[in-house]
Amino acid sequence: MKFNPRIVMLIILLLTVFSSINLYIGWHITSWFDAVGIKYEPMLFWVIFGIIVYGYIGGRIPFPKIFKPIGRFLKVLGSYYVFVFEIGFFLFLLVDIAGLFVFWIEGNMELYLIYAGSAVLAIIAFMLSLGSWNAWSPVIRKYEVEVNKSIAGVDKKWVIAVASDFHLGNVVGNKHLKRLVTRVNAMKPDLILLPGDVIDDSIEPFLRNNMSKALGELQSKHGIYAVLGNHEYYGGHAEQYIEEMNKVGIQVLLDETVEIAGGLYVAGRKDKTAESPDSTGRLEVKELIGSLDATKPIILMDHQPTKFDKAAEAGADVLLCGHTHRGQFIPNHLFTKRLFELDWGYLRKEAMHVIVSSGFGTWGPAIRIGSRSEIIRLEINFSS
Structure with missing residues (x-):
């Protein structure tokens, strides 16, 4: 260096x-x-x-x-x-x-x-x-949105479980992770999406405590998809982490898109950290989803909540982010609120629905004041 x-x-x-x-x-x-x-x-x-x-x-x-x-x-x-x-x-x-x-x-x-x-x-x-x-008593936040697109031969209403920012490591471990598995599986979701920071820098405690086993107990009708957050990059074990996730049936999308259920796209961006000089870079959102069939629903995951206008212009119907923790404890939320267009909750950006989660786990201490650990229950109503 x-x-x-x-x-x-x-x-x-x-x-x-x-x-x-x-x-x-x-x-x-x-x-x-x-x-x-x-x-x-x-x-x-x-x-x-x-x-x-x-x-x-x-x-x-x-x-x-x-x-x-x-x-x-x-x-x-x-x-x-x-x-x-x-x-x-x-x-x-x-x-x-x-x-x-x-x-x-x-x-x-x-x-x-x-x-x-x-x-x-x-x-x-x-x-x-x-x-x-x-921090240790997660709530389930419900968002219901309308997407004026249809999926042939599939239910008009989908339940999608979303959880970001686990920060699995020496503080957040299997006990908290099992709370996620129990609550998510109780939703009987059509899809599970994980918008980044599943591990907290080092992969060592993740491996030592066999946390992938608990993640592998998550169940959904149409699969589980994740993206990388900044902490997966910080630890320097992104490739090994992706391998571990693949072993339990969780696909990590690296500037990739997948089509599921015959007509719904899930797109996952690399984290913004990949734009640093020492990394491999990442695609612009228009490059990632601009060539997809715009008549079909497009759900985009991008760990850090930035450049909503670009995602909306590119044709995303739903954008899912995390990263901010809503400051995690006061008065940090005053800074995240100024740093991001949306640091937590819901925003309509043109035709696109934006949801930013405060996260399921915690960074640093397992302490939350002015925020809660949360799991998102996203209900999407598609047109018939």
Whole structure:
């Protein structure tokens, strides 16, 4: 890889900001300890706190086989701290702003530190509990749309189960995956579509825990199709992942289209990550579906929700995306809402129906605040 000084400087800057914020959080924690009279060894506290803070980064180091469980533990521990870091920073900022007012009116600062610090810790604990419940208790979202096209000799109404962003790995595993299988199979879907990020970077836990076996229990009348997300690319195991999916009857579409049931097209784009200089590129959506029979329904999967106008112009009837997680936890949804034309839910783009899922799994911690893990039940009514 070519040395890029700008990227190095950016990484140094981000690490400096991250470390500074964590020093701020750690200082608040020790101040609360002192205020309530909790005894601790400062050096030991900062060592343990540092391990937690950098656990997600450290857990990604390629440990020798005998130490891999330690690496997995650090990664999981560090992922949950990502949530504590973000929420804690905002809460402690509010505490300090309010503290200026207490100081200005000459209030009891020591008492304020005790109550304010306790309140912050209680709020974080409550949000961890609520966020965990939201993450592990998926809901089924129903969308019903009309497509003014017909499929000869096939039912006018199709039920399609859609689930994206599983992020199967060390945090999201077989237990959560079985929730998906149970709920999806109960729908008795005509078709199952998976718009990307089924695995979370590394394929190792996917293989170690034989997660493909659970995926292979999914059942639908007309098959199961998936596309790659950015995380399948990040892990560098896309080809091996595709092989594993093929073994259990799930076809991963790489800028490909398939015709099923004698007249319905399912098209799958490579992820936007494939446009990077180090990748193989991907077809423009018009190249992918522009030559298909436009009198037949076309369902397009594209992991990242971008360029809806191009998909509509090319003739897609339904576009299915994921990627955003709807920010996963507040206030991140404020950023995803600005970054994407649609970061979650439903949008009509000309004649095309767009649905963006908040995802079935989670990235980083299994925490959702302001979003839910979801499975989509898409009911399409075709004209007779």
